[in-house]
Amino acid sequence: MSDKNHPEKQASGLTRADIIRPENLVYQKPELMNDVNMHYCPGCSHGVVHKLIAEVIEEMGMADKTIGISPVGCAVFAYRYLDIDWQEAAHGRAPALATACKRLWPDRLVFTYQGDGDLACIGTAETLHALNRGENITIIFINNAIYGMTGGQMAPTTLLGMKTSTCPYGRDPKLHGFPLKITELAAQLEGTAYVTRQSVHNVAAIRKAKKAIRHAFENSMQGKGSNLVEIVSTCSSGWKMSPIKANQWMEEHMLEFYHLGDLKDKD
Amino acid sequence: MSKMKGAVVVNTDRCKGCGLCVVACPTHTLALTTNEVNHRGYTYCREVADTCIGCSSCAIVCPDACITVYRTKAEDR
Numbered sequence: 356m357s358d359k360n361h362p363e364k365q366a367s368g369l370t371r372a373d374i375i376r377p378e379n380l381v382y383q384k385p386e387l388m389n390d391v392n393m394h395y396c397p398g399c400s401h402g403v404v405h406k407l408i409a410e411v412i413e414e415m416g417m418a419d420k421t422i423g424i425s426p427v428g429c430a431v432f433a434y435r436y437l438d439i440d441w442q443e444a445a446h447g448r449a450p451a452l453a454t455a456c457k458r459l460w461p462d463r464l465v466f467t468y469q470g471d472g473d474l475a476c477i478g479t480a481e482t483l484h485a486l487n488r489g490e491n492i493t494i495i496f497i498n499n500a501i502y503g504m505t506g507g508q509m510a511p512t513t514l515l516g517m518k519t520s521t522c523p524y525g526r527d528p529k530l531h532g533f534p535l536k537i538t539e540l541a542a543q544l545e546g547t548a549y550v551t552r553q554s555v556h557n558v559a560a561i562r563k564a565k566k567a568i569r570h571a572f573e574n575s576m577q578g579k580g581s582n583l584v585e586i587v588s589t590c591s592s593g594w595k596m597s598p599i600k601a602n603q604w605m606e607e608h609m610l611e612f613y614h615l616g617d618l619k620d621k622d
Numbered sequence: 623m624s625k626m627k628g629a630v631v632v633n634t635d636r637c638k639g640c641g642l643c644v645v646a647c648p649t650h651t652l653a654l655t656t657n658e659v660n661h662r663g664y665t666y667c668r669e670v671a672d673t674c675i676g677c678s679s680c681a682i683v684c685p686d687a688c689i690t691v692y693r694t695k696a697e698d699r
Contacts, residue, residue: 369696374629374676379694381628382678384687393686396662402685453659558646558679591640598640 370618385409387418387438394432398598401430402590403555404468407565409437411572412464413583415532418586419463422456424449426478428470429504430497447478450485451494457575464572466493472502475537479511482537483588489546489580493571496583497535499532499590501610507593513533519593534612538585542618554610556602567617579621587613627696628676632667633688639665641691643680649673652680 387409399580412421415514418439425448434441446460449467458471463575474482474496478571479550482494502508508521512534518523526534542550553564564586571582589601596604623640624697630652637660644667650690651674667680676693 369627369694371629373691374627376694379676379692379695380689380690381646382681382689384633384690392636392662395685397638397685399685402687403683406685406687414623464674469662475682541660558682598642601643602642 359566372384374376375605378604385413389436389438394438394593395429398589398591399429400499400555400590401497403561404495404564404586404588407555407568408466408468408495409488409560411565411569412437412439415464415572417572417576420462421466422453422460424453424456424465424467426467426469426473428473428502429470429472430468431504433468447472447473447476447532448481448509449478450481450490450492450494454485454488454490457490457492461491463492463596464576465491466495466572466575468495469525470503470509470536471496471498471500472505475511475535479537481558483540483544486581487546488547491578491580493568493575493584495568495612497588498585498613499588499593500534501590501593503590506568507590507595510546512537512548514608517608522538522582527611536613538583538618546581547583547619549582549584549617551583551617552585552587552615554605554615556589556605560615561580563583570620574599583614587615624663625696626690627676628691628693629691630643630669630674630680631690632669634660634666634668635662636686636688636698637666638662638666638686639667640684640685641667642683643667646679646683648679649675 421439453467480497509519551567554560591598591601627629651669681689
C-alpha cells in the first residue's frame with residue numbers, strides 16, 4: 356500500500372513501520388481462505404460468512420477433517436475459496452449428500468452451505484427430512500429473501516410487499532402465498548439440536564454469528580443431532596441498492612420479520 | 623494512560639470498494655478512492671487519517687478479507 360496519503364510520523368511518536376510488525380498483528384485473512392478473488396458482488400454477505408466458517412474450522416483444528424457441501428446458487432463456487440474438502444450437490448440436495456458423507460466418515464465435520472432458493476424452495480424436502488432424522492450435520496442457511504444468482508426472482512422467503520423481478524408490484528399473499536420461516540419449522544423437529552438465526556450486518560452481529568457457527572459445528576461433532584444456522588443476509592445487486600443501503604434495509608425490514616436469536620438449543 | 627495505536631494494510635487488488643469498512647470504522651480512518659481504481663476497475667479503500675486504534679471493525683465486516691490490522695500501545699506523551 357502506498358503511504359502517500361499517510362503521514363510518516365504519527366502524533367503518538369510511532370511511525371507506521373513501528374506499528375506494522377508481525378508481533379502487533381491482530382487480524383488477518385484466515386489461512387484457510389484462498390488468495391483467489393471471490394466472484395461475489397461488492398458487499399455480499401457470503402464473503403463474511405465464508406470468513407467466519409474458515410476461522411471456526413481453523414480454531415477447531417479441523418482443517419483436514421472438514422467436508423463442505425456447496426449448493427447451486429451464488430455459493431456454487433465456494434470450493435474455490437476455502438481450502439477444505441468439498442462436494443458439489445445437485446440443486447437443493449446438499450443435506451442428502453451431507454447425510455451420506457457423515458454416515459460414511461463419522462469423524463469428519465460435515466456442513467452444507469445453502470441459499471434460500473436452494474434450501475427453502477427446491478430442497479425443502481431434503482432439508483426438513485435430514486434435520487428430522489437428526490443427522491449430525493450443520494446446515495448454514497443464507498437467507499437474502501430472493502434468488503440472487505439468477506437475477507433476483509421471488510423466493511419462498513421473500514417478504515410481503517417486497518419487489519423482485521418476478522413480482523415487480525411487490526409480493527401479494529393472495530397470489531404468491533406467505534413467506535416461509537424454515538428455521539421456525541426446523542425448531543419443531545425432534546432431530547434438531549441447535550437452531551438459530553443470526554445476521555452479519557455489523558461487528559456485534561458477526562461475532563454472535565461466529566459463536567453460533569462454532570456451537571453448531573461442535574454439536575455435530577459431539578453427535579447431538581442436526582444443526583441449522585440461518586444467516587439473514589443482503590443481496591445488494593438483487594435488491595438494487597448500495598451495500599451500505601442494503602444493510603440498513605435489511606435491519607429495518609428483514610429483521611422485523613426474521614427475528615434474530617436462538618430458537619432451540621438442546622443440551 | 624497509554625493509548626492504542628493501530629494501522630491497517632489493505633489488499634487493494636482484492637478490494638471491491640463496497641464501503642462497508644468505511645461505515646464500520648469508529649474513527650473515520652478509512653475512505654474510498656474517488657479518482658483511482660484497481661486493476662479490476664473497482665474503487666478501493668485506504669487509510670486517510672492517522673486515527674486508527676486497531677479495533678479491527680473494518681476487517682471483521684470486510685466481505686473480501688482485504689484488510690490486515692496491526693495494533694500496539696502508544697507511549698504516554
